[in-house]
Amino acid sequence: xxxxxxxVNLLFKYRLRTKKELIQRLKKKGFSDEEIEKEIxxxxxxxxxxxxxxxxxxxxxxxxxxxxxxxxxxxKLVEKGVDFETARKVVDExxxxxKVLETAKRILDKLKRAGKDENKIYEYFMRRGLSHDLIKKxxxxxxxxxxx
Numbered sequence: 001x002x003x004x005x006x007x008v009n010l011l012f013k014y015r016l017r018t019k020k021e022l023i024q025r026l027k028k029k030g031f032s033d034e035e036i037e038k039e040i041x042x043x044x045x046x047x048x049x050x051x052x053x054x055x056x057x058x059x060x061x062x063x064x065x066x067x068x069x070x071x072x073x074x075x076k077l078v079e080k081g082v083d084f085e086t087a088r089k090v091v092d093e094x095x096x097x098x099k100v101l102e103t104a105k106r107i108l109d110k111l112k113r114a115g116k117d118e119n120k121i122y123e124y125f126m127r128r129g130l131s132h133d134l135i136k137k138x139x140x141x142x143x144x145x146x147x148x
Contacts, residue, residue: 020081069129
């Protein structure tokens with residue numbers, strides 16, 4: 001079996017991990033609690049495991065990919081093991097409605113090209129937890145482009 005450090009390096013090649021995710025993956029791979037605890041402590045001391053940094057990067061990347069609500073981001077971060085207070089703080093600081101609107105406009109254009117009607121588009125954004133007012137703003141801007 002590989003050593004803990006090698007496996008951790010392999011995991012971090014793909015993406016950052018929260019402390020909770022890392023512990024779960026190491027346990028699943030069969031490493032002892034003692035090995036895991038020692039490696040986690042080492043990684044924390046080096047600043048490699050930092051759930052707040054993970055949360056900031058996660059929120060920025062999510063908002064780049066698709067428009068989502070603060071609630072959805074908070075829920076995903078907590079599921080990944082970021083404590084609630086840290087997750088709430090990061091989401092409050094990093095959530096940018098302007099970014100959500102930009103991403104939503106890109107998605108809206110794609111949905112319109114795919115022939116989706118306004119109701120389907122509305123439902124798409126509702127499933128991502130966006131408010132009625134924000135969706136209306138997205139639809140208004142996207143379906144009524146400014147005239148030159």
